[in-house]
Amino acid sequence: MGEAQVQDKAEAAAEQPAWLDFVEQTIAALRARFGQEAIEESRFRDNVRVIVPATKVYEVLAFLKNERGFDFLVDITAVDYLHYPNARDRFAVIWSLMRTDNGARLFVKTFLNEPDLTVPTVFDLWKAADWLEREVYDMFGIRFAGHPNLKRILLPEEFSAYPLRKDYPLRGRGERHNFRRLTREQS
Amino acid sequence: MVTETRAGTGQAEQAEREYLWTLNFGPQHPATHTTLRIVLTLDGERVVDAVPDIGYLHSGFEKLGEHLDYNQYVVVTDRMNYISPLANNIAWHCAVEKLLGIELTPRCKYIRTILAELARISDHLLCVGAAALDLGAMTAFLYAFNQRELLYEIFELVCGARFTTSYTRVGGLMYDVDERFIARVREFIKQFPAAHANITRLLNRNRIFIDRTKGIGVLSREDAINLGCTGPVARASGVTRDLRKDEPYLAYADFDFKVVCMKEGDCYARYLVRMAEMLESLKIVEQAIENLPPGPVNVDVGTRVVLPEKPKVYTTIEGLIQQFEVIMSNRGFETPVEECYGAIESPNGELGFYIVADGSDVAYRARCRPPSFIHFAVFPYLIRGHMVSDVVAVLGSLNIIAAELDR
Numbered sequence: 001m002g003e004a005q006v007q008d009k010a011e012a013a014a015e016q017p018a019w020l021d022f023v024e025q026t027i028a029a030l031r032a033r034f035g036q037e038a039i040e041e042s043r044f045r046d047n048v049r050v051i052v053p054a055t056k057v058y059e060v061l062a063f064l065k066n067e068r069g070f071d072f073l074v075d076i077t078a079v080d081y082l083h084y085p086n087a088r089d090r091f092a093v094i095w096s097l098m099r100t101d102n103g104a105r106l107f108v109k110t111f112l113n114e115p116d117l118t119v120p121t122v123f124d125l126w127k128a129a130d131w132l133e134r135e136v137y138d139m140f141g142i143r144f145a146g147h148p149n150l151k152r153i154l155l156p157e158e159f160s161a162y163p164l165r166k167d168y169p170l171r172g173r174g175e176r177h178n179f180r181r182l183t184r185e186q187s
Numbered sequence: 188m189v190t191e192t193r194a195g196t197g198q199a200e201q202a203e204r205e206y207l208w209t210l211n212f213g214p215q216h217p218a219t220h221t222t223l224r225i226v227l228t229l230d231g232e233r234v235v236d237a238v239p240d241i242g243y244l245h246s247g248f249e250k251l252g253e254h255l256d257y258n259q260y261v262v263v264t265d266r267m268n269y270i271s272p273l274a275n276n277i278a279w280h281c282a283v284e285k286l287l288g289i290e291l292t293p294r295c296k297y298i299r300t301i302l303a304e305l306a307r308i309s310d311h312l313l314c315v316g317a318a319a320l321d322l323g324a325m326t327a328f329l330y331a332f333n334q335r336e337l338l339y340e341i342f343e344l345v346c347g348a349r350f351t352t353s354y355t356r357v358g359g360l361m362y363d364v365d366e367r368f369i370a371r372v373r374e375f376i377k378q379f380p381a382a383h384a385n386i387t388r389l390l391n392r393n394r395i396f397i398d399r400t401k402g403i404g405v406l407s408r409e410d411a412i413n414l415g416c417t418g419p420v421a422r423a424s425g426v427t428r429d430l431r432k433d434e435p436y437l438a439y440a441d442f443d444f445k446v447v448c449m450k451e452g453d454c455y456a457r458y459l460v461r462m463a464e465m466l467e468s469l470k471i472v473e474q475a476i477e478n479l480p481p482g483p484v485n486v487d488v489g490t491r492v493v494l495p496e497k498p499k500v501y502t503t504i505e506g507l508i509q510q511f512e513v514i515m516s517n518r519g520f521e522t523p524v525e526e527c528y529g530a531i532e533s534p535n536g537e538l539g540f541y542i543v544a545d546g547s548d549v550a551y552r553a554r555c556r557p558p559s560f561i562h563f564a565v566f567p568y569l570i571r572g573h574m575v576s577d578v579v580a581v582l583g584s585l586n587i588i589a590a591e592l593d594r
Binding site: 103107131132 | 241247251254433523524525526527543551560594
């Protein structure tokens, strides 16, 4: 795939999204505010990511929302890097932001390690965070401090594991069999 | 059954709220269409609070995505929003191709665009038809399903399946389309406006339909943005965002079409936006089918991501080796050790995949951003203060697909 990739890089450089300047300015503003070393930047295709420490993530997100106009929370997700090549940290939480008026996209990423799997909630900034944070908690066991109703959302309350973690097997650990069964007479 | 509302857990408040009663809506209810449950707190017939309870259809699609390769997973995406499976196929492979840096052939882009728009029409038809059906308008539903049947036939012609299409592949498509497809689509374009007009005439000025939808479930522009709404739901509230225009993917930049927006943000506006979008989609299909470029549908075999054509596999050694290289589990194609988010404008809104690749041909993480999930979270905000009979109107206008909601 060597040749194809070279060609593709040339193409990618040719058609940059129009909002890239704005995102670059945003990153410069973030660095001015939070310090050069706190904000790490990485890019892939048209995705621009900033990697921030978990202690500063709320302030960064609030800054992006209030000062830089990222009014749209596209997604919150997490990744378990347990078996990932050259990974230093176990988990990452990724906030995917967008600005509705110019379409700028920015990904904010923070790394977490056991035992402290807690990040602050952003429910007060974007109400869309409600269910997205609950889903991350449900699937990865990452807690969002300050969330008004942090309960499991897709899985039943009594489920004991976090299934999207990499040490959880594809076919489960037999939780299904251990569920209490309701028969027609009991209900 | 123990239920809880978000407000009022204190003893005194409890007594004050004694007159409220709880109604369990779903998970098996004709108006939920699929399995979703809402616990309604009612004051007489007025909804005080609604707490959605989801997960009945959770099937671990994201976990499966970590065990199936980039081509196999397309089968799972069919099962997400099964009202418009082609749109999911395209969304998944657009994200994968973005990750791999593959530039599709013009013909493939056009065919995908045509099918994505036909899928949008079929999705909107079902949404409009079913929303009307829930409000008692049976006839519009039948007109809509008649048209959907024609679309199903087109999909069947293209890929052999009516429902679970799995039509896209990394770097191309399962098969090329032929003349019959073009003829069928032309036929569809010709007769669709009449059917569309029939639905319009039945509903747009229908007194009962307007009474049941106008001013119901109003979503303001600020709330739509803050709650993360996309697609027709956001556009009915005045958010002028459409990824087809804002981040033109596939061949959308080549076509002339409008983004439909309204300001009211109620169920009626969402209905009108969907109706108008169908005609815009038809415009795109018409332009694309008349300008369908010739040439191959798959990217060059040299990129080592697509399967060679079957006759070549059977008759040439190069073809056989190529097939082997792609299919064998210890070969497959290489991916960058990177992560990438790619999204398209699915009929329901922004459908994106956040793919983390670890160099192998199986995604390390395949996060799906499902529009139904985000939109269902909005439901309690929309229904508070309305009558219990409006639940189905609001639910119908949001077009919640439980398979996509729970994945």
